[in-house]
Amino acid sequence: MESKETDAKFLKMNLGATVRLNKFGLALIGGMIFFIVVLYRNSGSSSQSNYEGRLTTVSLKRLLSGAIDAAERGGKIVYNVRVQATLNEQSKGKTKEGANDPVTDGDLKSHLAMFYALSKAFPGVEIISEEHDKSNVDASTVSPTETFNVEVERTIVDDESIPVEDIRVWIDPLDATQEYTENLRQYVTTMVCVAVKGYPTLGVIHKPFENFTAWGWAGKGVSPKLRVTKDQGGPKDDIAHIIVSRSHAGDVKDVALKAFGENTVVIPAGGAGFKTLAVIQGDADAYAHVTLIKKWDLCAGNAILNALGGKMTTLKGTDIDYGNRDEYKNQGGVLATLYQHDFYLPKLQVLQKS
Known part of the structure; x- marks a missing residue:
């Protein structure tokens, strides 16, 4: 008799445990299903890489977000160098018209931040910059660009994945250097552009002294800050x-x-x-x-x-x-x-x- 009562208690305990386990399991499975659905919906927006870590396809939405981050990073450097008056101005020579073609620490440090931040976030993408590295550049402290931007997510509905060989990224770490040296700050910008098969598709223009960023994606949308009528x-x-x-x-x-x-x-x-x-x-x-x-x-x-x-x-x-x-x-x-x-x-x- 005692044995039957013990068996009954054991069965009840196990049934109770089974019910509790099933509730937990259902919650776990539900979470996994949700994660898989989100992953599936975003699969067209992700960049793909090969076994060497170099990208084979690139999400243009991620690249636009990265371009905005890069332009704004460069802008902070340009701003700080100008405010601290540590330009260290040099001349790259004369333009075709005979005007001085200056370069400053603002140009070079902005280039370092923008170029390597984009390179690390999008390995294998060709990046063309106005400036070039000096010898023995240490880019280890440069972190990859942020590839998520709230404004872009709210404005752009869909995405495109493009083969890496079709993409060229053009960056200008400091536009209007001559005016920069003259402290005419209103003309200064930092810029990033993404061309797809030679066609200018993504563009970012950042004004560091006004903290204003304008961007556009041909065929998709533009920054809400651009009031165009x-x-x-x-x-x-x-x-x-x-x-x-x-x-x-x-x-x-x-x-x-x-x-x-x-x-x-x-x-x-x-x-x-x-x-x-x-x-x-x-x-x-x-x-x-x-x-x-x-x-x-x-x-x-x-x-x-x-x-x-x-x-x-x-x-x-x-x-x-x-x-x-x-x-x-x-x-x-x-x-x-x-x-x-x-x-x-x-x-x-x-x-x-x-």
Whole structure:
């Protein structure tokens, strides 16, 4: 009799344990299913790597987030170097027009942070920078870029995975260095651009002294900070506002007055990033450049314009290709507009010098 009662108690205890175990097991299985679903939904957004750790495909959403982080990291360095007045300015020589081409610690330290942060986060992706490393550079303290950005996640619905060989990343660690040395801080930007098969697709322009970051993804969306409206298109009050480089404002002004009339407003400014943003934000109708300019100066602004339906071309009207690191010079002039590109182009083609 005692044996039967003991068996009954044992069975009851085990049944109770079994029920408790099943509840825990169900919760565990439910959590695992949820994790698998999330993993499956995000599988198209992940970058794939080979056995050496080099990427074979790249998530453009992750790369955009990384580009934003890199531009802002570089911007902090540029800001600190300028505020501390530790520029250590040197000259890289003369430009084609005979102007000084300076380089500072802001340029070089920003390059170090941006280049290696992106390289570590996206191994195998080709990155082209305006600056180059000095010998014996120690990049061990540079951490990979953050590849998640809340603003990007909220703005961009889907993602694309691109073969690594189709991607070129162009970075400008400090645009408007001449103005930087003159303490004209408003013109200074740090920029990152991602070209896919030569087409400027992702663009980031960061203004370190205003703590402002603009970004765009062609065909997907733009930074919510960019307030763009249709009523800013076209000459204001029938007067064309053309923004140009400070270094050759006089030449452009003469031609612009002939092209658009004596009331044309020519706005001299520094930095290609600043000038392109001026067009995007409605402070100018067109950005015109007539002399040689490097593609890392143009790519980010070009990508943001593409995302907004604007245009950046040479003065012959051809698109600028960003697919080859060896072809980093753009010698065909530049015209950038948000609206009415075909109105400005024929009138400004005379700016192109043979």
